[in-house]
Amino acid sequence: MILEICVLLSIAWTTVQTTTVSYNLPKFCSRALWNANATTFATENKIGKDPHSIFVDKNNNIYVPNRSSNKIVLWHNNGKTEYKTIAGNLVSPQSVFVTLSGDMYVANVQSSWITKFTLNETRSTLTINKMGNCLCVFVDVNSTIYYSFWEVHKIFKQPVSGTTVGETTAAGNGSAGKANNQLNQPFGLFVDVDLGLYVADFKNNRIQHFRSGQVNGTTVVGDEVSFSAKLNHPTGVVLDGEKNLFIVDCYNHRIVRLISSDLRCVAGCSQSSGSDLSRLNEPISLSFDSYGNIYVADKFNNRIQKFVFITNSCNETTTTSLPPLTASSENRATISKNLIQSMPISTAIDITTAHRENLIATTSPILRNNKPSSRIPPIGTTTVVDIATTEVKRSTTTSGTTAIQSFVAPNCYNYTSTGVLCSQLESICKLASPCHNNGSCTLNSSASRGYSCSCLPYFNGTLCQYDHRPCKPNTCWNNGTCVPDKSNTTFECRCAVGWDGKHCETKINYCWNATCLNKGVCFPLFMNYKCECVGDYSGRHCEISSRRMIIHKIISKTVSYVAILVLIVTVMFFIIMDILKYCFGIDPIHEERERLRREKRMKKHKPIIQRPVYVNPPPVVIIQETTL
Secondary structure, three states: OHHHHHHHHHHHOOEEOOOOOOEOEEOOOOOOEEOOOOEEEEOHHHHOOOOOOOEEEOOOOEEEEEOOOOEEEEEEOOOOEEEEEEEOOOOOEEEEEEOOOOOEEEEEOOOOEEEEEOOOOOOEEEEEEOOOOEEEEEEOOOOEEEEEEOOOOEEEEEEOOOOOOOOEEEEOOOOEOOOOOOEOOEEEEEEOOOOOEEEEEOOOOEEEEEOOOOOOOEEEEOOOOOOOOOOOOEEEEEEOOOOOEEEEEHHHOEEEEEEOOEEEEEEOOOOOOOOOOOOOOOEEEEEEOOOOOEEEEEHHHOEEEEEOEEHHHHOOOOOOEEOOOOOOHHHHHHHHHHHHHHOOOOOOEEOOHHHHHHHHHOOOOHHHHOOOOOOOOOEOEOOOOOHHHOOOOOEEOOOOOEEOEEOOOOOOOOOOEEOOOOOEEOOHHHHHOOOOOOOEEEEOOOOOOOEEEEOOOOEEOOOOOEEOOOOOOOOOOOOOEEEEOOOOOOEEEEOOOOEEOOOOOEEOOOOOOOOOOOOOEEEEEOOEEEEEOOOOEEOOOOOEEOHHHHHHHHHHHHHHHHHHHHHHHHHHHHHHHHHHHHOOOOOOOHHHHHHHHHHHHHHHOOOOOOOOOOOOOOOOOOOOOOOO
């Protein structure tokens, strides 16, 4: 029997441990439930303020960026092992992703860098540098890294190697809009094993799906799709093993699940912010562990919440033993209360005709006075049972007690009725909170919607949805402070250190007054700069030479000095000789110069010796002397 139960549970939900992804892809049945009251996994003293991301890998190691200390906080084995921190080249880390090889990629929202931590190495490397705020990073099964930049309304992708080499646009055309090829401040993203890209389109209140290689997306959840429940600035999207979407509905303070065409609330279903265990305050992202539990980055509560998966919520039937149908009204009330509390919201129940009357008798008479209405409550509110129209069946266990089988409860006919038995009446203002921006909702029967909204100053519209304040939440970027003028019509952004511009959108280039020596090239960083040195130079400004370079310089300088000295001596010799000759009439080389001139003239005018040659000379008469 125990073995059969274990087999059923393993069939009901199975964690997909594929060899191609580093994250968990659990499978859930359509009736899956999570404990409404979360357990707080980590608080501000470990993760800092405003946590924006969480990642749980297949080994249940949990990674959370600490934006306050510029570190990544890591827990091993679902937090059973003591946590540690990872630091290096991080400036306000926003999002984290860990690959199968153990490499960790971190998006830094202020430095515009995506930092890579390689497994078993002692330091990080700066992988991608791109101007703007990178809000989410994801690596697909082909080792392609995706990153979202909400200021330019685009999703970029490129191979994990290189620094913007081979970068292409995965989604968005660069301008804000609601067309199929446009995005409006994209936030979270997810890439499935088929390379389909899912984007949380923040300002458009929708989830867009882009097939691989396609520039036009399809709206999966949003105003363009017929859902009675709407998203309010989604920030995260994750798929399970059955490709059902789990969405972080940020401004509705909840986590919702899309099954086929049915949008169901998973956590924070009150749709109001709070710090108790059942509520969230602008959640940003979520991640599954291998057991199907959901971890949520609860931003303004400065904590990580863990919603535990209820394993028996996927059982085929839920059996509850009941006393005889002739029990007293007090017993009937207890039975009804226990039955209601033991039923999961998404679980189906069949009730017998006889028992239906007992349940009606224990509830408020309002049930009998509710008239059918064509107005159906939105998906995402509490699912309720209309007892008056429910088909009733009863089953008997082997012990002879009556058991209630599982059933799917229909919606209440009356829009303002809530509760499992539709026995609680609430006004539409309290149920829906339709007025935006803290507007006050007042019931008004003459209004077409049945209510009217009283708006705060600088807000207008039917639902107070238009904001005319000079200083809006996103007026000044990069942690800049918006200061309105006295008339409250214009504004001034006081930028944080390292940023400039009307909206603090421009990162200050610190290279403008930095000098890199020895032909070094200056690269701007956030609040800093870096000199890339050429050859054998190093140092902050490439001012440090290597030993080989020093020897080369010494030899070069020595040769240069000798050549200069020889040149100087030669010039001085000629100058001194000219001074002695023309100023003092002393010519030490006069005689030598004259001798050289004579030799030169002699060589030029060499005497010619002529020898006469006589032709037909007269005979020679020899006169002999005689002695007298």
